[in-house]
Amino acid sequence: MAANFFNNKARAAAAAASSSSKSKPVEGKDDQRQHQPWVEKYRPRTLGDVAAQDHTTKVLQRTLQASNLPHMLFYGPPGTGKTSTILALAKSLFGPALYRARILELNASDDRGIGIVREKIKGFARSQLTHPTGLDEEYLSKYPCPPFKIVILDEADSMTQDAQSALRRTMEQYSRITRFCLVCNYVTRIIEPLASRCSKFRFKSLDNSAAGERLAEIAKLENLNLEDGVIDKLIYCSEGDLRRAITYLQSAGRLVGAGREAGKKDGDEDSEMTDSSSNLITVRSIEEIAGVIPEDVVDRLIQAMQPKKIGSSYGPVSTVITDIVADGWSATQLVGQLYRRIVYNDSIPDIQKNKIVMAFSEMDKRLVDGSDEHLSILDLALRISGIMGES
Known part of the structure; x- marks a missing residue:
């Protein structure tokens, strides 16, 4: 009798737990939407939502109407809408019902070896198209659902040379049923045989x-x-x-x-x-x-770098830079802000700007190579001060 009682109690508790777990995702859907990053929350859903890339979106709108896409290469600075554009295009072509079956999205910065091309990409590219069943005429009139799949390779400039060469052959062999879209920041890192097979779209920095x-x-x-x-x-x-x-x-x-x-x-x-x-x-x-350095801090440094008629500028420059380093400001950020303030200053002669730019480029390489930030900034400031003191 007691055993039956506890069994029934356990079953009731399990049923209550399962019902509550089923109701949680429904309740949490809006909550998840509310707490997701704004970059994803406000990502463009259609080509019309993409900002400041009018030329690219116009061309893609026409290809969308024709339902025939070439292989594509999107390149440009980060944060200009390259990935958002191709995802919006794919959703406009296939809709929610066919999106997962027809789209393969890979980030080449993670999957960048030749093995990924031979296994995952080639396997998806050569798989035969499944004819959609159960789709009504209203859905087909809204979404073209063309007879091909799309492979999206984000960060394609991170792929190895061997992987890109293997991808070239795959693009040729299965172009009838598969289109490729390569997304990258630096088009020069894409091998020429691969780039020549794609229609190029340059994404410029947003105005x-x-x-x-x-x-x-x-x-x-x-x-x-x-x-x-x-x-x-x-x-x-x-x-x-x-x-x-x-x-x-x-x-x-x-x-x-x-x-x-x-x-x-x-x-x-x-x-x-x-x-x-x-x-x-x-x-x-x-x-x-x-992490932007306040303008008054940069002004103090520029003032300290001004050439002195008597004595050296080492003391004032060293004091300011010691304070900057002690406050924890980034050396790379300081170099960038100092560059804009000095190079765009019309009162400095062009001959001096030439030498200053060379000093900036050398310092940038040193920082990338991992040199000491305090000594590097001090050296740069004193070199600029010496150049501006030249008659």
Whole structure:
């Protein structure tokens, strides 16, 4: 009797647990959407959503209408919409029902050897097309569903030379039922036989207006309160990389959101009164998140580098750079900001700029090779000071 009682109790508990576990994913779907990174949350869903790449999207819209694609090569700086464009195109071609069966997406920075080409890519490319069953006419009228598959190779410039050579043969052999899209940052790292088989699309860095509109739209949808100049600072810090700008914006939004929640938790009247002001995302907060060195610090360094009529500039320069290193600022970031401030300064003669640029390029290589940051910045600043002191 007791055994039956405990068995029934265990069964009831198991049934309750299974029913609750089934209901959890349904409840968590919106929650998962809410907590995913904004880069994925606001990724373009259609070709019309892709910002500032009008020429590429127009050509792809026409190929979409014809339902016939060539092999494609997308190249350009990071964060300009290359992967988003091909994913949006694939979804527009096949729709949700056929997307998984017809699309193979690989990141070549992980799977970059010849074995991946011979096994995974070749196996998918030569597999015969399965005719869609159960798709109504409405679905087929909305999505063309052309008779070929698409292989998307992201970061294709990371593939080895042997892997690219093997891929060339696969592209030739199965071009009737498979199209390839190579996505890369540096087109010069793609071997010429592979590049010549593809229609090339160059993605340029986003201009300020297009990136600003997109960031302002995201800020509005997320109910963010932005200080004047935040959008411009995001564009400046991201250097044309919209993905990086959106990530900075999300970090700033989480930062003020955490402060607001902490203020509400205390329950003080003072915290509630200052809540509206703490909700503001400032230019300074964006600079801190992006690791940008404040302009007054760069101004102090430039002032210290000015050639002296009497004595050496070593003392003032060394003092400023010691403070910069002690504050933990990145040497690479300092070199980039110093470069823009000096090279675009019209008061410095072009002959001196020539020598300064050579010093910057040499210093950049040293930092990449892993040299000491303190000594490298000190050497660069003193060399620039010496060049500017030449008559």
